[in-house]
Amino acid sequence: MLDIKLIRNEPDKVREAMRRRGEDAPIDEVLALDEQRRSLVTEVEQLKARRNQVSEEIARAKRAGQDATEIIAAMREVSDRIKALDDQVRDVEARLEQLLLTIPNIPHESVPYGQSEEDNVEVRRWGEPRQFDFAPKAHWDIGTGLGILDFERGAKVAGARFAVYRGAGARLERALINFMIDVHTQEHGYTEIWPPFLANTASMTGTGQLPKFAEDMFRCQGEDLYLIPTAEVPVTNLHRDEILDGDQLPIYYVAYSACFRAEAGAHGRDTRGLIRQHQFNKVELVKFVKPEDSYDELEKLVADAEAILQRLELPYRVTMMCTADVGFAAAKKYDPEVWMPSYGRYVEISSCSNFEDFQARRANIRFRRHPKAKPEFVHTLNGSGLAVGRTVAAILENYQNPDGSVTIPDALRPYMGGMTRIEPR
RNA sequence: GGAAGGGUGGCCGAGCGGCCGAAGGCAGCGGUCUUGAAAACCGCAGGGUGACGAGCCCCGUGGGUUCGAAUCCCACCCCUUCCGCCA
Numbered sequence: 001m002l003d004i005k006l007i008r009n010e011p012d013k014v015r016e017a018m019r020r021r022g023e024d025a026p027i028d029e030v031l032a033l034d035e036q037r038r039s040l041v042t043e044v045e046q047l048k049a050r051r052n053q054v055s056e057e058i059a060r061a062k063r064a065g066q067d068a069t070e071i072i073a074a075m076r077e078v079s080d081r082i083k084a085l086d087d088q089v090r091d092v093e094a095r096l097e098q099l100l101l102t103i104p105n106i107p108h109e110s111v112p113y114g115q116s117e118e119d120n121v122e123v124r125r126w127g128e129p130r131q132f133d134f135a136p137k138a139h140w141d142i143g144t145g146l147g148i149l150d151f152e153r154g155a156k157v158a159g160a161r162f163a164v165y166r167g168a169g170a171r172l173e174r175a176l177i178n179f180m181i182d183v184h185t186q187e188h189g190y191t192e193i194w195p196p197f198l199a200n201t202a203s204m205t206g207t208g209q210l211p212k213f214a215e216d217m218f219r220c221q222g223e224d225l226y227l228i229p230t231a232e233v234p235v236t237n238l239h240r241d242e243i244l245d246g247d248q249l250p251i252y253y254v255a256y257s258a259c260f261r262a263e264a265g266a267h268g269r270d271t272r273g274l275i276r277q278h279q280f281n282k283v284e285l286v287k288f289v290k291p292e293d294s295y296d297e298l299e300k301l302v303a304d305a306e307a308i309l310q311r312l313e314l315p316y317r318v319t320m321m322c323t324a325d326v327g328f329a330a331a332k333k334y335d336p337e338v339w340m341p342s343y344g345r346y347v348e349i350s351s352c353s354n355f356e357d358f359q360a361r362r363a364n365i366r367f368r369r370h371p372k373a374k375p376e377f378v379h380t381l382n383g384s385g386l387a388v389g390r391t392v393a394a395i396l397e398n399y400q401n402p403d404g405s406v407t408i409p410d411a412l413r414p415y416m417g418g419m420t421r422i423e424p425r
Numbered sequence: 426g427g428a429a430g431g432g433u434g435g436c437c438g439a440g441c442g443g444c445c446g447a448a449g450g451c452a453g454c455g456g457u458c459u460u461g462a463a464a465a466c467c468g469c470a471g472g473g474u475g476a477c478g479a480g481c482c483c484c485g486u487g488g489g490u491u492c493g494a495a496u497c498c499c500a501c502c503c504c505u506u507c508c509g510c511c512a
Contacts (some may be wrong), residue, residue, distance in 0.1 A: 041474090045481045052481085055493045061503040068492080075492040243472090371453080372470085374477080 001362045008034055017106040020113055020219050025103045033096040033237075040092060044085035047078055101211055105358040107323045108332040114322025120335075121322065126306065127315030127340045132397060138342035139396040139403075140273035143169060144406050147425045149274070160271075161278040162261060163389075168422045172395070172408075173281060175415035176388050177256050178306055180283040184385055188304045190254035190285060195234035197257055198225045203237040207364030208329035208355075215264045218278075227260035231284035232382045237363060239288060240410040243375045244367040250297060251288040254385065257282060274389040275340075275347065281388035287381040288365065291357065294379035295332070295403075298354040302334045305350040305385045311411040314394050315339040317346050331356045336386075338394040349390045352383030 007014050007030055018025040054075055061068040112121050143149025154162040165173050184190040201224050204210040209217060209229060218227040228234055235255045244251070259282050270276035279282025285304060290296045302318060309316045321333040330353035337346035357377035360366070366375035399407045406422045413420060 041481085046484085049480055055443070058492060062443075072492040076491095079492060112446075375472080 001358060002103055002106065003357075003361065004030075004034060004100065005033065007161065013105065015412045016066055017102075020107060021104060021326070022115060022324045023058070023104055026099050027103075030099050030103070031098065033092055033099065037089065037092045037096060040085055040089045042385075044082055044089060044350075047085070047219050051075065051078055065261050079335070080326060098211070101205065101362070102143075104328045105326075105331050106192070107326050108354070109209060111254050111326055111332050112320065112322045114178050114324045117322075117325045119322040120319045120325055121335070122317050123320050125315075125317040127313065127339070128313050128339070132341070134402040136341045136397065136400060138273060139393040142396045142400050142404065142406060143274075143392075145424060146406065146422055147395075148172070151272075151306065161276065161277070163274060164279060165392075168416075168419065169392070170420070171416060172390055172392055172412075175412050176281060176391050177281060179311075179412055179415050180385060181256060182268065182284070183308060183311065184254040184285060184304060186251070188254075188307070190252040190304075193231075193235055193238070193253045193255040195228075195231055195238070195257060197234075197260075197402075199228050199233045199237065200224050200226075203233055203240065203363075206240050207233050207236050207359050208362065210231060212328065216262050218262055220258050228257060229335065230259050230282060230382075231255040231257035235284065235286040236359060236365075236380055236382065239365045239378075240363040242365060244288065244365070244378065245371075246290070246367050246369045246373075248377065249367055250287055250293065253286045255284050255286070273342075274393045277389060280390075283385050283388065285352075285385045288378045289381065290367070290369075291376070291379050292383060294354050294356060297353065297379075297381055298332060301381055301383045302336065302352045304382050305336050305352055308335065308386050308391075309338060309349070312391070312395065312409045313392075313411075314398055314409075319346075327351075328351060329353070329355050329358050330390045331358065334383075338390065339398065340394060343392045347390065347394075348387075349394065350384040353381060355380045355382075392408075 002014065002047060007027060011015055011027055012030060014025075015027055018027065058068045058071055058075075061071070062180075066137050112119065114120065129409060137145075140149065140151065144151070146169070148166050150164040150166055154164045157164070179193055185192050198220065203212060204217070209226075217229055220226070234257070235253050239251075240252070258279055260279050263276060263278060266276060274280070287297055287301060306316070306318065316336055316338045319335050319337060321327065321335060326333050333351060333353040335348045336350040338349040338351070339345075340347040356379050359380045360377040365380065367378050368375055395409060395412075396406050399409060401407060401421075404424050408416050408419055408421060
């Protein structure tokens, strides 16, 4: 959520930011409601001040045994007026709040202007895509051939975009989760969290999934619960409505979770394989930091995600999202992308964002710089470290052999019980 | 799911419808005392809005009654215990 004061004081700056995003935000409506709210509040507060004053007089009079029926009668009128105004304030505030919740974050000044994902900027590459001396296969064919991935049965049990992992495939998924969490906890200083995989409306609103993206999520019927689309939601909301001590910061969390996405509007895209599933596993990194540190922390966060790709020796590049593709809640976002031979291009395998105080304001996550200082909003960041299903896909494709087997990356072998190759059954 | 109890400031815990933003205690901060510390004593200390002023708001949440609600009524949420069910 943007600071209403920023919109009030620098509306043109906000309008320009929205224009650069290609977003049609209701700034004028917000300004009008804000003004309306403030004039109502002024009026009702004056009346309340009077009511408080007179209430004291009444109390005094009663204690002195004097008659107060006349003042009471007069106050009844004031009271009715207060009630009417309070109703109006509540209504205007609710509408204002609803609008503010739909306005995206302001992109950081370092974010390049662009009109679509075509305008994202590559910032670096690591590794060389492998040159195959045989016709490489796509991971869904490799996985099916090895008997470690089963899309047909996934569809039978649940539906399209659900997969079943079997044998060494299931173990590979699990090995990757453990490997990633171990690297982040043991080498990058993150604390492991095992969060709920369902979250309520308040949490979903706090991180920005609601109210705008309700159709992207699975909701439990008759309950105020959604399946989380990412561990970002429960982990960021861990500190919702809290005031943290400044010396606790920065806080680094790493969490595995299954992630659930309705993928509404993705018909026909990535219909084969593990790239776009309704359910997938992800190891997520979440940071709470002081505002002045958040952009350094973003760079470190991306490096932490990249470290996993490097250990796995998977070629990748990092792109910086342009204003049109930066994401609703983010001020700046990098996407590490892994080389995917079947796609003949790099495919997003992580997404690392600095939200500045956008989520903190929604979720009311603050800190005190000093024990007596006023609370300030923290900056929140998160990034995938990494999407596990896509990592499996990348390993199957990049490590495939002519005979249909797949070599296990060195770094993963301890997690696979020493296995060096996945052989056909 | 059923029954009972409970949700008050960082924590514990009082609180007859007006004198309650809220006693008291603990923890915290400052000071006195002390070689130093402890103890003792004195003082300061919640959040939001607003201009770190005034005012207004905040006693789980949302409604209601009333001139006036932490206190009364209704609904909901959460916690604890017991029972039931269950990985």
